[in-house]
Amino acid sequence: MAELSAVVAQTLLAVMLAPGLVGLIRWIKARLQSRRGAPPWQIYFELRKLFAKEIVISRTASWLFRAAPLIVFGTSVVVASLVPLVFIPVAFDRTGDLFAAVYLLLLGTFFLALAGLDTGSAFGGMGSSREMTVVALTEPTVALSIFALALTAGSTNLGVIATRTLADPGMALGPAHVLGFPALFIVALAESGRLPIDNPSTHLELTMIHEAMVLEYSGPYLALIEWASALKFFLLLALAANLFVPWGIAQSLAPLDLLAGFAALTVKMAILAVAVAVLETRVAKLRLFRVPELLSASFVLALLAVMSTMFVR
Amino acid sequence: MTTRGVPLALAVATAGYLAGAVAALLARSSRGARWAAAAGASLGSLAALVLAVQVLVTGAPVDAGIPGLLAVAGGVVVRLDGLGAFFLAIVSIIGLPAAVYGAGYSADETTGHLRSLGFMLNMFLFGMSLVTCAGNVLTFVLGWEVMSLASYFLVMVETGDPETQSAGLWYIAMTHFGLVLLLPMFFLLSSSGGGASFADLRLGAGMLTPAMRNVVFILAVLAFGSKAGVVPLHVWLPRAHPAAPSHVSALMSGVMIKLGIYGLVRVTLDVLGGGVVWWGGLLLAVGSVSALLGVLYALMEHDLKRLLAYHSVENIGIILIGFGAALVLDGYGLRSAALVGFAASLFHTLNHACFKALLFLGAGSVLRQTHTRNMEQMGGLITRMPQTALLFLVGAVAIAALPPLNGFASEWMVFQTLLAGAQIPRPELAVGIPMAVGMLALTSGLAAACFVKAFGVTFLAMPRSERAAQAREAPLSMRAAMALLASACVVLGLGASMTVPVLYRALEGLGGVSPAAAAATPGLWVEGAGRLAYVSPPLLAASLAVVVFLGWLAVRRALGRARLTDTWGCGRIGQTPRMEYTASAFAEPLRRVFAELYRPAEDLTVSTHPESRYFIRSITYTSEVHPWFEAVIYDPIIGGVRRASTEVRRLQGGSAHLYLLYVVAALLGALGWVWWS
Amino acid sequence: MEGIFARLVVLAASGMLLTGLIVLWRKGVPAYIAAFTWQSWLLSGMTAAVGYLGGEPQLYLVAVILLLLKGIALPALLRATDRRFSTRRELLAYVNTETSLIVGGMLVLFAYVLTEPWMAMTKLPTRAALPVAMALLFVSLFIIVSRKKAITQVIGFLMLENSIALLAVVGTYGVPLLVELGVFLDALMGFLVMQIFLYDIHETFETLEVDQLARLKH
Amino acid sequence: MALILLLAPPLVASLSVMLVRGRMRLVAASTVALNALSLSASVWMCGDALWRGRTIVSSDGFWRVDGLSALLALSIATVTLLASAFGPGLGEADEYDEGQARRFRIFVNAFALMMLVAVTTNNVGFMWVTIEATTITSAVVIPLHRTKSSVEASWKYLLICSVGIALAFAGTVLAYFDFVSTAGRVPNALNWTVLRAAAPTLQGELMQLAFAFIVVGYGTKAGLAPMHTWLPDAHSEAPAPLSAMMSGVLLAVAMYAIARWKAVVDVALGSDFASQLLLAAGLLSVAVGAFSLVIQRHYKRMLAYSSVEHIGLVSVGLALGPLGAFAAWLHLVNHAVAKSMAFLLAGRILHRYRTTEIAGVSGLLHVMPWTGRLFAMAILALVGLPPFGLFVSEFLLVRAAIHTGHLWTAAVVLLLVLVAFVSLLGHLNRMLYGAAPVGVAVGESCGWRIAALAGCAAILVVLGVALPWPVTGIIERSVSAVVMP
Secondary structure, rough: HHHHHHHHHHHHHHHHHHHHHHHHHHHHHHHHOOOOOOOHHHHHHHHHHHHHHHEEEEEOOHHHHHHHHHHHHHHHHHHHOOOOOEEEEHHHHHHHHHHHHHHHHHHHHHHHHHHHHHOOOOOHHHHHHHHHHHHHHHHHHHHHHHHHHHHHHHOHHHHHHHHHHHHHHHHHHHHHHHHHHHHHHHHHHHHOOOOOOOOOOOOOOOOOOHHHHHHOHHHHHHHHHHHHHHHHHHHHHHHHHHHHOOOOOOOOOOOHHHHHHHHHHHHHHHHHHOOOHHHHHHHOOHHHHHHHHHHHHHHHHHHHHHHHHHHEE | OOOOOOHHHHHHHHHHHHHHHHHHHHHHHHHHHHHHHHHHHHHHHHHHHHHHHHHHHHHEEEEEEEOOOOOHHHOEEEEEHHHHHHHHHHHHHHHHHHHHHHHHHHOOHHHHHHHHHHHHHHHHHHHHHHHEEEHHHHHHHHHHHHHHHHHHHHHHHHOOOHHHHHHHHHHHHHHHHHHHHHHHHHHHHHHHOOEEEHHHHHHHHHOOHHHHHHHHHHHHHHHHHHHHHHOOOOOOHHHHHHHHOHHHHHHHHHHHHHHHHHHHHHHHHHOOOOOHHHHHHHHHHHHHHHHHHHHHHOOOOEHHHHHHHHHHHHHHHHHHHHHHHHHHHHHHHHHHHHHHHHHHHHHHHHHHHHHHHHHHHHHHHEEEEEEEEEHHHHOHHHHHHHHHHHHHHHHHHHHHHOOOHHHHHHHHHHHEEEEEEEHOHHHHHHHHHHHHHHHHHHHHHHHHHHHHHHHHHHHHOOOOOOHHHOOOOOOHHHHHHHHHHHHHHHHHHHHHHHHHHHHHHHOOOOOOOOOHHOOOOOOOOOEEEHOOOOOOOOHHHHHHHHHHHHHHHHHHHHHHOEEEOOOOHHHHHOOOHHHOHHHHHHHHHHHHHHHHHOEEEEEEEEEEOOOOOOOOEEEEEEEEOOOOOHHHHHHHHHHHHHHHHHHHHHHOOOOOHHHHHHHHHHHHHHHHHHHHH | OHHHHHHHHHHHHHEEEHHHHHHOOOOOOHHHHHHHEEEEEEEEHHHHHHHHHHHOOOOHHHHHHHHHHHHHHHHHHHHHHHHHHHHOOOOEEOHHHHHHHHHHHHHHHHHHHHHHHHHHOOOOHHHHHHHHHHHHHHHHHHHHHHHHHHHHHHHHHHHHHHHHHHHHHHOOOOOOOHHHHHHHHHHHHHHHHHHHHHHHHHHHHOOOOOHOOOOOOO | HHHHHHHHHHHHHHHHHOOOOHHHEEEHHHHHHHHHHHHHHHHHHHHHHHHHOOOOOOOOOEEEOOHHHHHHHHHHHHHHHHHHEEEEEOOOOOOHHHHHHHHHHHHHHHHHHHHHHHEEEEEHHHHHHHHHHHHHHHHHHHHOOHHHHHHHHHHHHHHHHHHHHHHHHHHHHHHHHHHHHOOOOOOOOHHHHHHHHHHHHOOOHHHHHHHHHHHHHHHHHOOOOOOOOHHHHHHOOOHHHHHHHHHHHHHHHHHHOOOOHHHHHHHHHHEEEEEHHHHHHHHHHHHHHHHHHHOEHHHHHHHHHHHHHHHHHHHHHHHOHHHHHHHHHHHHHHHHHHHHHHHHHHHHHHHHOOOOHHHHHHOOHHHHHHHHHOOOOOHHOOOOOOOOHHHHHHHHHHHHHOOOOOOHHHHHHHHHHHHHHHHHHHHHHHHHHHOOOOOOOOOOOOOOOHHHHHHHHHHHHHHOOOOOOOHHHHHHHHHHHOOOO
16 A cells, blocks of 8 residues: 555656656756756746646547547556656556556557547648657567566566666676667657657647647647656656666665655756757757668667677576 | 267357358348348357357367268367367357348348358358367368358459459468368378377377478468468458458458467467477567568558458467467477467457457448448548447557557567567577567557558548548447447456466467466466566556546546637638548658568659649659569469460360370370380 | 291281381372271281181181271272362371381381280280281371371271281280170271261361361360 | 169160151150169169179179179269250250251260160170270260361360270280280180289289270270360360260269279289379379369360369379279269269350350359359369368378378379369359340249259268268279279
């Protein structure tokens, strides 16, 4: 019971922190580009404003359009409950593993893409098509990264992986980790629509992917979707952080451990945020048809991660 | 312990199917023929289901038969064990809704057609059931052929057009190709003496040399692979399945091709006993290629039923990945991990049967309302056929392997099997397993993309044609049938952990599977190999439901005040269906990415105004994807046969002298033979 | 006695083979018919001789029937047919005369090779004629295959029958009489039906060139 | 007694048509009745062979009816009855005048008589005489309408088969020569039973030679490749009932002759020379038949080539020991029923569509629903699909091949059968479906002829699904007749 409430609290923490991470990256990027930029917490005001606005819905849209944001948000939150952020759940860990997490995120994307088609707008269709293409092409990398982690841990459950890595720190320097991490990082960028795959801050019709898909959403629905994608991004980075470099995470529910876990998470996420911001400042968006090249590069990394692990053993 | 005598359920099932067949033939009216066929098939499949469940629950095989029939060839012998019962259950679970659906679906057909349709449908179900119950070679082959022949005629029911004829011919040719390999395979197994029951074959297999066992295995892969639709033997599948009436397509895609899997499992695991690593490796490779190519070609289809047919190729591939990986594990002696793989492939077999049948039935409803299979002519059906749309969506989510439905559970188990395979320190596996994982993952990602396209273009946005605009909801019987299958998808997904023990039971006693290894504890969690990984679809579903509900509470008030308006069109007023994204456009990025594979034939015709080439009158763009490997594999064969035929025809040149010369030559040849020997 | 018998038989058989070979280089139906007539007479005479010297009285009957049927009746019918249909005397063959003769020689050689093992098997005085009979069989087959007109094929067929009859007489002193009678009946009926067909062919195709009969193909 | 009942009716029928002028319809009907009588006699013989295990032998040993003879007699009588019932002269509007009808009935009955004698006589010489006579009697009936093609076909048939059968006689003489030179001249030496008893003492080499002549000779008549060339012409040009008899049973009679000789040769040689020869000829026939089916424009020729293929299968079966012989005889019976059914239906199709081209026939199921369905069944039976008898016999054939170790034979046969299968079904599809050609009347009533053909289909189904004991029993006896225990 204690664990359940801890999991719920941890999930809520992720949900609350996620927009902050996006805001933080925006702020760092602005700084790197010598702009003042909005403060990191600006995004919370935006969400609040959106929740207060009215919803405008296309006449051609069906119930699916109305349901999709809820499902997208729901899947992200459920995934948040699976990822060890501050502490590693034990009993609850069995609810879902990495595959479940990935497929849950895919479920959300699936509905969002359908919603993109539902209004009959060419933008929506274009966005859905591109989004599904990118997602489909990232799947092999994701699966192999999971494999790379699972190979050394023997399990795909997140808690188990983190625990094993903690117990055997040498693993973190094994090929699975060294090669798998960049692969997963690229995939995380692709899945959450960051540069160089997609530009979250553009609305230029020919280049946008995710934004095109959600073009018809407004008000609280848009807020849910933005929030969900922020959460997804947060979770992907947290996964990369806590599975490859789990140190600091709490293995019990003792308050001190939890505090240390929270601090470790904050530090790790801040580092990753800086990394993302630096990256996004330095690279330009890839042409859509160059994206598969990047994804195949990440696939090869993941493949090498798995193969070398199997060979080295 | 076996059940002797003819069990009541078996008798009722047989009687149901046969009575349904005859009653349909004798029926006076269209209505009579439809309902007689449906009633017979429903009774038959219900009874068969009872029988299957009985065997699965008690674990005691059922023996029966009429050895006097065709006694020279071995007689008709029925023996239903766990594995057979599992597949019999699949036949019945899909057979029942298909029969009910058919009654409503075929209402527009002429009475004559309906009679043969009803007859053949019942025979089809009967044949498939017989295959699962067969206790010896003859019975198996008889059931197999009844199934093939009946389905062939069912394909040909919607007659006339050359396309259907060609589809039928491809189908029956590939089917017969399978039989041509099936017979020698069985006879090789039985050639070392003894009878031809499966128990005898098991003994016979033990006496074969390893080389012969390999030959048997290869024959089995080709024979059953051609039925299951394994690439490159799948060519009949995208042709025949769309041509059949939709409830028949559901049965063919959902059930019949699974009997190819049944045969493969029966022969490789039960009769041959498994245990050879490269067998598993071959199946793993074949499965991966099938899965990936199946989904890639599905993506390029905008014929809804052909799309679904290609997805059957994909899913058969996934099943074979699971089975192949399990065989590899078995070959290395990792019995309990292998068991998870075998169970995974069986589970996916069952799951695919449910959601593919559901999708075909859904496609049939759409087809019946819009009179087209072309997705580009559909759209907007979600408001016109809301229930069909919802049910189709359930199928789409399930087939895309998204949690918490059943497709996810079985694919998860397949992944876990591969993970267990990766624990074996062998260089060939170090290459093979990651490749299989990558292909499987890519497959499932593409499948999701494909079903976004299939569902989105078919059901969402505005109708793209007049017919689609005037579509109405399907009749109750059809919706009820789909609802049955949709609930099966949900139940199997949420109750996956309850289903897995049943799968172990079905596998009990096959190959090296011991009853002890097969024991599994039903709980909320599905277990991976070695009890290291867990997932709980019901818990995931519950938490998802809670969050969605909370989210709904948050937006409920705003939603109540939502303003309806036109879709934003960059300022342009008036949304038309021509502005919508088409199925081809949707798949365009992936077509470009995989252009090497597709090798599309593109044709762009621009006709300009005579005055100036800047005034364009019309642009026609066509792009077609023809599977080139069909051309590489099948065209030479067909061409070779035709060339051989042309040569042989020259023998019959018309000249009597030539003919007499043949006689003389034959005589001299025979005499020469005598002289030499 | 035995020696004379053997010589006589071999002489007659060789004569029959010679008539077969004559056909290979002669042109014109009448010459074919003449050769066939000679052949039948020789066969009949030899049958009688074997009947006498071998002590098989039933062969006399066979000889008489042979003489009447193949020596007199059939040649007459053939001549009548030929007179009625033949517009062009020159006969066409698929192979020229030289090649025909060479092939004929090879066939005779093959017959000797083939029948060589039998020589040891039997002590019949007539055994030396066995290869000749076999050779005649091959040569008549060659005639049937290589000559173009329907009527020449009929003659070739009749020679084939003669060769088998020769084989039967020299090898076994004749097959049982009942069978022999049946064979005659068949030969007669077959010949008559062939004659009818010659008329039919002439009527429908207006020629007896058999290579015109090539409507049915494949 | 049974023998007289079997043989007399066709003789009487033939003579009565010859002698009685006028009243064609009555005469024709009575010949049908006589044929039915002959059929009942053959059934009686089968029963005799089966239940009493009796082999009917006449006092002089000239006639002999064992299980195999009874089986063949039954097939011949059945197909003859069918052909007779479908033949001209029964009064309904048909395409033949009275003269033609008379010619048909005279010679078809004579033809049947010759075949019946061929399978019931013990004397292999006389068997040869009657088989030669079948050529003559049937060749006369082929050009019932004297067209160029039918005259050509019958001329080729007559010429090629006469030459071929003459070779068979040469083979017979050689075998007799062998017998005479080892055992001396004994009465009834050409009786099969005598030959078989003497077989172990015969000279192997000579028997080999004799058998080569016999296989080529009777093989010509049986339609084994490459001597089959007359077959597609004759079978496609003959009137349908005659085609049915020729394809259905004449080929079978020729195979019967080969099988009888093989029984002698096998013992004399003590080697599998005969089997190898039959295997080679059979495989070649299956190949030629199958490939000729691929590109085929005429449906009657298609059926004829299918006969070549099936006779090839029978030949292969006879080469595969007892198991194979069982399959072969069963196949022969199945083929007799299916092929005569197919040819009779083809005759009906020709009558309606007035073309022999496959391309000219479409929408058959619509135009002639009963004929179309039955034709489909016949073809499905011929390609070896259940629930028809040929499925079982092909099943057994392949089993025999593999169980006797002839793996490559099995592989080749199966692949060739696949080629034939696809081709035949493709042609069938084209005929059954589509729109009816302009000018072809649509609709068909279900008369007694259809009922008779449906009866054939029913027989095929019974043979394919139940294969009751009497059938297997008589075939087992047939096997023991030609295979040494």
